Structures are given as C-alpha cells and as structure tokens.
Amino acid sequence: MKLELRDVRKSFGSRAVLAGLDLKVSAGEVVSFIGSSGSGKTTLLRCINLLEPIDDGTILLDGDEISKIGLDPNPIRRRIGIVFQSFNLFPHMSVQRNITLALTQVLGKQDDEANEIAKSLLTRFALADKIDSYPDQLSGGQQQRVAIVRALAMSPEVMLLDEITSALDPELVGEVLDVVRELKGSGITMLIATHEMKFAQEISDRVCFLDGGRIAEQGQPQQLFTNPSDERTRQFLRRVNF
Amino acid sequence: MIIAIPRLPRWPRVKESFFSKERLFDSFPRLLDAFVLDIKIFAWSTPAIIALALLLAIARSSRNPALFPIRIFVIGYIDIMRGVPVILWIYLIGFGVPGVGLERPFNSPLLWGSVALVLTYGAYIAEVFRAGIDSVHESQRAASRSLGLSNTQTMRFVILPQAIRRVVPPLMNDLVSLQKDVALVSLIGPIEILRQAGIDKAKFANFTPYVAAAIIFLMITIPLTRTTDYLLARERRRTSSTRVR
Numbered sequence A: 001m002k003l004e005l006r007d008v009r010k011s012f013g014s015r016a017v018l019a020g021l022d023l024k025v026s027a028g029e030v031v032s033f034i035g036s037s038g039s040g041k042t043t044l045l046r047c048i049n050l051l052e053p054i055d056d057g058t059i060l061l062d063g064d065e066i067s068k069i070g071l072d073p074n075p076i077r078r079r080i081g082i083v084f085q086s087f088n089l090f091p092h093m094s095v096q097r098n099i100t101l102a103l104t105q106v107l108g109k110q111d112d113e114a115n116e117i118a119k120s121l122l123t124r125f126a127l128a129d130k131i132d133s134y135p136d137q138l139s140g141g142q143q144q145r146v147a148i149v150r151a152l153a154m155s156p157e158v159m160l161l162d163e164i165t166s167a168l169d170p171e172l173v174g175e176v177l178d179v180v181r182e183l184k185g186s187g188i189t190m191l192i193a194t195h196e197m198k199f200a201q202e203i204s205d206r207v208c209f210l211d212g213g214r215i216a217e218q219g220q221p222q223q224l225f226t227n228p229s230d231e232r233t234r235q236f237l238r239r240v241n242f
Numbered sequence B: 001m002i003i004a005i006p007r008l009p010r011w012p013r014v015k016e017s018f019f020s021k022e023r024l025f026d027s028f029p030r031l032l033d034a035f036v037l038d039i040k041i042f043a044w045s046t047p048a049i050i051a052l053a054l055l056l057a058i059a060r061s062s063r064n065p066a067l068f069p070i071r072i073f074v075i076g077y078i079d080i081m082r083g084v085p086v087i088l089w090i091y092l093i094g095f096g097v098p099g100v101g102l103e104r105p106f107n108s109p110l111l112w113g114s115v116a117l118v119l120t121y122g123a124y125i126a127e128v129f130r131a132g133i134d135s136v137h138e139s140q141r142a143a144s145r146s147l148g149l150s151n152t153q154t155m156r157f158v159i160l161p162q163a164i165r166r167v168v169p170p171l172m173n174d175l176v177s178l179q180k181d182v183a184l185v186s187l188i189g190p191i192e193i194l195r196q197a198g199i200d201k202a203k204f205a206n207f208t209p210y211v212a213a214a215i216i217f218l219m220i221t222i223p224l225t226r227t228t229d230y231l232l233a234r235e236r237r238r239t240s241s242t243r244v245r
C-alpha cells in the first residue's frame, strides 16, 4: 500500500471534520475526492501532507507511520507534493526560482542541476518561455501549471491536488487538466479533490464521496457516478447537476 | 501674513534676533561641521537598529512553542522601550551606564547615547517588521513548508523578502524620525548640530543659529519624506492592482 489512513480524526474546535476516516491507496492509483463544500477534502489533503496535525489515527506512507508526534515533517513532505487551489507561487521569485528553491535548499542540489530540472520540466509542460517571468506576469492557468511543476520537481511519490481548477476562469481549466492527464500517464500516485465531476470520472481509478467526516461511498467512477448506492451520494450528484 | 507680519511693532527686533543674515552666514559652516556628527550617529545606528529590529520581529513571530519564553521577553522589551519617551532613555542610558564607573572609551556619552537610540528605535522598527511578516498570507507559509523547507528557511527565503518589501515606506518614515531624534543625544554632551547652535546662540545672544540648524535638518528630511511618499504611493498602486484578481 502506497498510502494508508486508519481511523484518522481531525476537529477544528468542536467541529469534527474528519471523523474516523479510513483509506487505502495503492501505488500508481489515482483517487478523486468529491463532496460538498466543507466536507473536509482540503483538510484531508492537508493532513496527509502534515500541514495539519491529526488528532487521532494513523497515516502510513509506504508502511512508515508519518503521523507520529514529534517526527520531523520536512523529510516526509519531500515525498508528498501538494498543489493548492490558489496556486501559492512565491510572488517575489521568478518561475525558475520558484521551482529551484526547494531543490537547492531541501534536496541540496547544485544550482546547475536544479536549473536543468526546472528547464526540462517547464519544457515538458510547454512553459519554457516563462522561465524568467514572475508569477504576476502569468495567467491563472499558467501559474497553476507552474505550481504543479514546482511540486513535481521534488520527485514526490504522491501528488495531492486540491481543487486546482476552482480559482480559474473556465477557459483556463482545460490546460491545467491536460497537465493532470499527462501526470496520470507517468504513473504517479495522485489524490485529487475536485468539483469537476466529468474530469473525476475520466481520470480516476476510484472516486470517494466524502460526507460526515468519512468516505460515505467509494467505487470505480463508472459505478459511482451512474449507479451510486448511497442516498447521500445520489443527493450530492443531483445537487451538482451531474 | 507676508504683508501683515512686517508691520507688527516688534517685527524688526524679532527679525534681527531670528533671521540675522550676518549670524546665519557666520554660524552656517560651523553648524554644517557639527551636523556631520549627527550624520555619523545616524549612519552607525541605523544598521544596528535594523539588525536588532529584525531579530526582535523574527523572535516575536516565531511559532515554535519552545521559544515561548523568548517571545514573552521580546514582547515585554518592545512594550517597555516604546512606552517611555526616547529622550528619557537617552538620559537613563547615556548618564546611567557610564555612571557606574566605566573607563575611557567606554564612558563616552556618544557611545551610550547611540546605544539608547538603537535600543529604542530597534523596538519601534521591530513592530514595523512584525506587521510586514504578519501581512504575508498564511498560504505562502503552507506552500513553502509543503515543499519541505524548514521554518527557518521559510522565514528567510519566503516570508522575510516579501515582508521587507512591503514595509520599506513605513520604515523610511521611522528613519526620518530617527534622523531628527539623533539631535537628542546632544542633551547628554556630544557637540552635534543642536548643541553647536545652542553655543552660538549663547555667544551672540541671537537665535538665528537655531533657524540655521532647522534649515540644515530640512535639507535632509524633506527629500527623505518625499521619497517615502513616493514609495508609499507606488506600493499602494502595486498592491491595489494585484489584489483584485
């Protein structure tokens, strides 16, 4: 198992956002998370990346318990890339520097090597001409693609994508989804929180519907979208007009 | 006013006493010479102030629970330094510390006056830096930490560069104040411009040297203030045009 969550619990104040969530993801699998706003998709991904400490339960990455209290989170975070809804590029750094910062400071690579990695990834995602641009000179779609490249440059074992197209104009969504399609082709394990039901259906090996702090229903996309067994899933899909 | 003032009965005397051309030309070079000391105090205090302020601001913004006692200490320090007028600190430190019986050159009022400026302005400017650090959105920290950068690396490469850029204008404002407050050091001894003006005034029983000193200050502070306003306006334009997406 690449990633495993056992009985993970997380509350903000009295609000239990994750209430004993279990999940198993095998290597190379692409798993999407759907659910209404506030159902805990972002919280789930942030917990996996240790940006939020969990209250209880266990998270295993390749069998290593990464949720142990007192563990240095930095070496673990290198193995897990996350892309945020709001891009979160560093505005005072060029595209190249956004990508090479962690390569040099965290992985200890030489500048030359880091620049080479940045260049080849940017070329692969048709962003080579933006290497010296600053984030505010890019469209939202380009910024989000750079953010994906930045995470990818660390060669993570797992990629977490948190509603990465939600902040984009509709005409820019396609180019970002294309990048995700390409990523799937490369065989990386991905967890995707999304509102794009069509896309979830197309790209996922498995879709999980989050409700009440747990996975209320999961299954192959075909089955879950066309023939959901849980009433809550049915209601949700009706609400989003799918 | 321009028409009315010269008609006042005592105007000729005031004019002679505050705006004597002869006294102005006589004092001006001496005052300029003395002003070099103000510039020197300003020049050596500023880097120390910025360094101390950064240190205080970083310590105060730290999230490490182990540093909690340091945070409390820093907050107390900043409150105390800012809660007492600068001039009082200059008296307390400038007279107090050498008073315990230090030997030359460690009993110099110039030294301890400068130290007082550094300690007080360090506290003021620490708050400026802290506001800058707080203004960097939490998501920047999350992005940095998610890439595996440590807290310290995140501060150094991601938070501080953005914070400092944003606080340049208010920082300049405080430096203009510092440029003027340097003259307070004169009250404990060193012959800088304000004190030189006092000496000249006493010698000739004429206030014109003070007016001359004011002119010399304005020659520095007005360009500084204008630059600050320009930077502020530029920053406002920049942030207001990028905020809305």
Ligand SMILES: Nc1ncnc2c1ncn2[C@@H]1O[C@H](COP(=O)(O)OP(=O)(O)O)[C@@H](O)[C@H]1O
Pocket: A012, A015, A017, A035, A036, A037, A038, A039, A040, A041, A042, A043, A044
């Ligand atoms: N840092 C936080 N502090 C307090 N409440 C939070 C915090 N982050 C998320 N929440 C709450 O947790 C719930 C789940 O949020 P989130 O994980 O963002 O859901 P989703 O991504 O599915 O919309 C929401 O009710 C939200 O208000």
Ligand SMILES: [Mg+2]
Pocket: A041, A042, A043, A162, A163
């Ligand atoms: Mg969310």
